[in-house]
Amino acid sequence: MESVRVTLSDGKSVEIRRGSRIYELASLLSVDGGIIAAKLNGSPVDLSRAIDEDCSLEWVSIDSPEGLDVLRHSTAHLMAHAVQSLFPGTQVTIGPTIQDGFYYDFKRETPFTPEEIAKIEQRMEDLARANLKVTREEMPKAQAIEMFRRMGEDYKVSIIEGITEDPVSLYRQGDWIDLCRGPHVPSTGKLKAFKITSVAGAYWRGDEKNEMLQRIYGTSWPTKPALKEYLRLVEEAKKRDHRKLGQELGLFMISDAIGPGLPIWLPKGALLRSILERYIVDIERSLGYQHVNTPQLARVDLYKRSGHWDHFKDNMYPPMAFENKEELVLRPMNCPHHIIIYKHELHSYRNLPIRLAELGTMYRYERSGALSGLSRVRAMTLNDAHIFCLPEQIQAEAVGVIRLIQRVYRDFGFKEYWYRLSLRNPKDKINFVDNDAMWDTAEEYLRQALAEVGVPYKEAPGEAAYYGPKIDVQLNDVLGHSETLSTVQLDFYLPERFELEYVDKDGQYKRPVMIHRGVISTMERMTAFLIEHHAGNFPLWLAPVQLKIVTVTEQQLDYAREVFTELKDAGWRVELDERNEKLGYKIREAQLAKIPYAIVIGDSEVQAQTVAPRRRGGENLAPMPLNDFIERLKSEVAQERGEA
């Protein structure tokens, strides 16, 4: 028997008969049933692929990112199969996976109705239960074109004509066939938990000059409970959507008259933002950051020197022409402005580190279709800072920033987050500055900083910036997707481009290192995140309105006004509802506005000179003198801020 050697990802190796199928090997090794594909010498393949020579092999389990991708891709095929069996004449086009699911675009004159969608889902169930074998075959390109032409699949023909491979691969399940690279599940019976989530129109090849297609979105999971949990989270995410809550809570608006992607912070949102801004500025000042205030635009030449113009021009606003051929442009980033400030004076090693900070507004040219609420905008204000330091100060500065991030996250109520150390790909000399010594040193500084703080972290090769490694702090959104909110980034590149200097102990001019760091991200992004994370129920210290006084009748208004004034003078953000409405109605309104406490005042409170606080959640506290309540509020804030 002729055999080949298969090296597995755990380092072990096994000899099997040449030409064995991967599923045979799986069976031989009693690999767990959750395997739905494999990686052969690093490339994803079907389990039915034959092993013809010595190779390395990695199992792809159904709940790994790659496995989920296979699962969803196969579910897209399942859906197309169902659609074409139900609606003959409907043409298939493309059907990729997306985050948490997939879509498929069909050529059909009319949109799918809800009844049709239900039928499609039913047919998908039937086809899955039939456990059709999914098989791969290869076909010469010309033959494939001919076949799809006969089937009336003009779009497939057009797609195949546009690709260079020959032969092409096709996947067949029952009587249905599609062009596809794969891999796919071995049989449709593996598809156990899926759902169509929405329908929409979409242009062929994304171009509005082309004909309109019908897009159906779906999701697919390894198990029914996983699907159910996902759908629950989607519902929860909808409730927490910052665009919805932002409107309901009167935090911000977008106006067509002003322009898309340019949020307008309404009074309560602007108040929340100013609480965030003062909070971080005050902490930063106490930590030795020097806040500056720089113009939001500059000469185009500045960005030519920084390199932004060459690498980032497409994301910049159009320049504005002034007299004498001067061109100004809204800034895409704040770093060059801070560099100009650094260069304004001669620095000695004794003055470093210099930490220049700013709530810096920046502009990004985003296509209007990509814009969304506060999270994808055309103008944003970053909690930005640039630390100019000696190489030997990098570790201490990075530690300082990580500790600041920890403090801020605690105050914001973020309990789960993780650190990613984003490194270069050492083989890639094009996307990462080619200077191994620099990278090794810089990466080591950051590793040591993380070690000093004593937090676990994951290394992510290839995720660094062009000019240096960085620490990314990752948070999960409601759907469990990870987002970078804070970063600490080393930069040896801009100091070089701008010829930054300091005078060292030995009297020599040397280059400082720059650390770009963002703690609370942009005001826009952090506000969106805070809204969704807390479902609008901001911590007491952060709530734009903290307290709302409601009286049982108008009889108690005099006393209520005294309470109002006392709270306001003590620095609390308080409102008094003076309307002649029913108590229940007023409490409900305060609840909907997600105000942390309603302060109820009736006759007994007036008589006893007390207040009856009611928590946002519905819990009624026993009536107490106002001063006691204020003490309680103070200690609640202290607890939130970790000062208790």
Add this chain to the structure above:
Amino acid sequence: MESVRVTLSDGKSVEIRRGSRIYELASLLSVDGGIIAAKLNGSPVDLSRAIDEDCSLEWVSIDSPEGLDVLRHSTAHLMAHAVQSLFPGTQVTIGPTIQDGFYYDFKRETPFTPEEIAKIEQRMEDLARANLKVTREEMPKAQAIEMFRRMGEDYKVSIIEGITEDPVSLYRQGDWIDLCRGPHVPSTGKLKAFKITSVAGAYWRGDEKNEMLQRIYGTSWPTKPALKEYLRLVEEAKKRDHRKLGQELGLFMISDAIGPGLPIWLPKGALLRSILERYIVDIERSLGYQHVNTPQLARVDLYKRSGHWDHFKDNMYPPMAFENKEELVLRPMNCPHHIIIYKHELHSYRNLPIRLAELGTMYRYERSGALSGLSRVRAMTLNDAHIFCLPEQIQAEAVGVIRLIQRVYRDFGFKEYWYRLSLRNPKDKINFVDNDAMWDTAEEYLRQALAEVGVPYKEAPGEAAYYGPKIDVQLNDVLGHSETLSTVQLDFYLPERFELEYVDKDGQYKRPVMIHRGVISTMERMTAFLIEHHAGNFPLWLAPVQLKIVTVTEQQLDYAREVFTELKDAGWRVELDERNEKLGYKIREAQLAKIPYAIVIGDSEVQAQTVAPRRRGGENLAPMPLNDFIERLKSEVAQERGEA
């Protein structure tokens, strides 16, 4: 004797012989000797003018604005006379008056040297002492051209060729003659106190394509003491120049790399600015203003609707083209953004007034030649607010704003300022909205508001905005020139253009009134003004660095650090000078940095656990326990802020 009737400005009238000279009438009436010209039927004329028919007459005294203008214009002639008598072949061109003085542009190949300037001044003195009679004559234009051509005065020829009057008027003193409308002093002996202040190059007709002329600037005053006082103030103003102090105190910089007119607020300046910003925002919030935060740009269409595009385009930045023919432009004013917020909701009369406020950054296209420090810039942040109210709320709102201005000015240490009620010119229907009823009502509201606050004011017809009357609050700069820092402006026009509405008691939709108001002006302008007003010696509460701790030797550093931490934790802006330098040197540096207090710590302070404060002015306070000093500081701030 044939007589004519002259009506004087006090309403009295007198009959004199037809053909009398005005100076004869002055002599007849024993008018004060400070008269140097007159206004005949409203037009300025020489005292030698003959009175040929019934007329009204007003005396122009030498120290009135019009009198000073005559004086300075005559001094310009005196200077040109001196120059041409000293430097034959030098041609005259133009010589207008400017604020506080005059200049004259001469055609001469080489600039005037300091020695030549001294000679010119001396010759001017001589010519003044000679008390040459200054006489007016008229000459047919052609004859005047011929005369100046013969004299070799090409520029005068060119000027006369360009004017339409015929005959033209000329002024002669001694053997010197110039084309001039006049009026002038009767004789050079009236010119008693003048000085050449500077020389510069200037292009003929202000066009850099033309030949370069030599410009000599001078000033002229009725008396030597007035001149001396003016020159003292100029020196004082130079010392207080915010551009000079701004640099010395490290408050701001301008960078050619970023662009002219775009100031960069350095750490101390940014701190000062943030003190100003938080101060005014906190007060405004407590007064019921709702602060918002809106984008600094908008679609061009928004400014078309507001009318800014038509009337103000030349002062706006160039628009930026986006996808789908969308054009965005940096905003020249904040009002349209606040209007969009107002329109976002339906308003009841019960919700009004709505006071929307913002530290709103705006952009003005200024030619680079016009830019200056923080006072003339291309980007500025206004302490802006727009009050949307019922007509019957105008008075109360205007009163509220005036009282706010009074409070802020007291806190800023502004003691002398005055109110100007800027009204329409009722005859001018082009520069002022044509709606007499509206104007009468609006003007009356503001009058009543000023009366309610009980402050005196001057009415200034013709100084209103296009769309409504306003109250301007005027402050004098160091040279005594009045500037508008704060305004309260009524606007019935934008509510109309944007169709703003509220639902009134009767259920009808009605237009609210808008009040545009600025209290502390732009951050840029107010900072420039504060620097110059206080010569950099900011009040304690406003100083970016309030306290500087200096030790006699390094021995006291431990104790000094304790003092530093205690002061910092108590919220004071304090620095500790840890350098090993001489005490005197460190104190001098604190003094130059205009820090309100140096806190001196020597061995005796360490032993007694006290501090020895030293005021910015040099006064040493007796050593005292730190807590006593903090109490003292608090009461000083309270006194500055009128809270004592």
